Amino acid sequence: SKMKIIAVILTALPAATSAWASFSIAQGLPIRRSIAKFTEDKVPEDAVTKAAEAALMAPNHFLSEPTRMYDLGPEAVEKLKGLNEDKAKMFSGIPGWMIFAVKTEHLDDNGGISAKLALEDHATVACAAQNFMQSLAEDGVGTKWMTGALGIDPTEIMKVAGAPEDEKMIGAIWYGIPAKPIDEQRAPKRKMSVDDALTKVA
DSSP: OOHHHHHHHHHHHHHHHHHHTHIIIIIHHHHOBBBBBOOSOOHHHHHHHHHHHHHHSSSOOOOOOOOOEEEHHHHHHHHHHHHHGGHHHHTOOOSSEEEEEEEEEEEOOOOOOSSHHHHHHHHHHHHHHHHHHHHHHHOOOOEEOOOOOSOOOOHHHHHHHOOOOTTEEEEEEEOBBSSGGGGSSOOOOOOOOOOOOOOOHH
């Protein structure tokens, strides 16, 4: 009867609403994986734009807005290949490169990020990178956060990106359509459980 159908719909609504409201947390965190093998399929531009928008929503003390992103094209990637010819073949198999950098006015006397407010800005950009990767994962796009394994001085990468000298690289996020769907890939087993990492204080 119509009444029974309405009753079933009303019963399901709270769960459906809850699942939708918590989509990023309930779906995004478990499905993000570090992906190293990609197809040649093009990543939808709107997925990248949405991910960049998610990045800018990262927690940010004083709204200093320190996050800077550089989406590298073919010419820039060719320059990176020239800076590490041993990994040129690997670099050729990466469809997308998004460089995350921090722009902060609070560097220490040596130009480093050890000062309190600079560390807060650095933390914001790290959160931004995570938001970026989570958003892409929800659209079926794989990512991998790369730094030292690139084998290239970060300052040289920033030069290739055309970034100002006062910006510091936080990481290069590889992105693309994964060769194997994200939801079919297992996350590396963590040594610590929630009980190991979480201390409840009275």
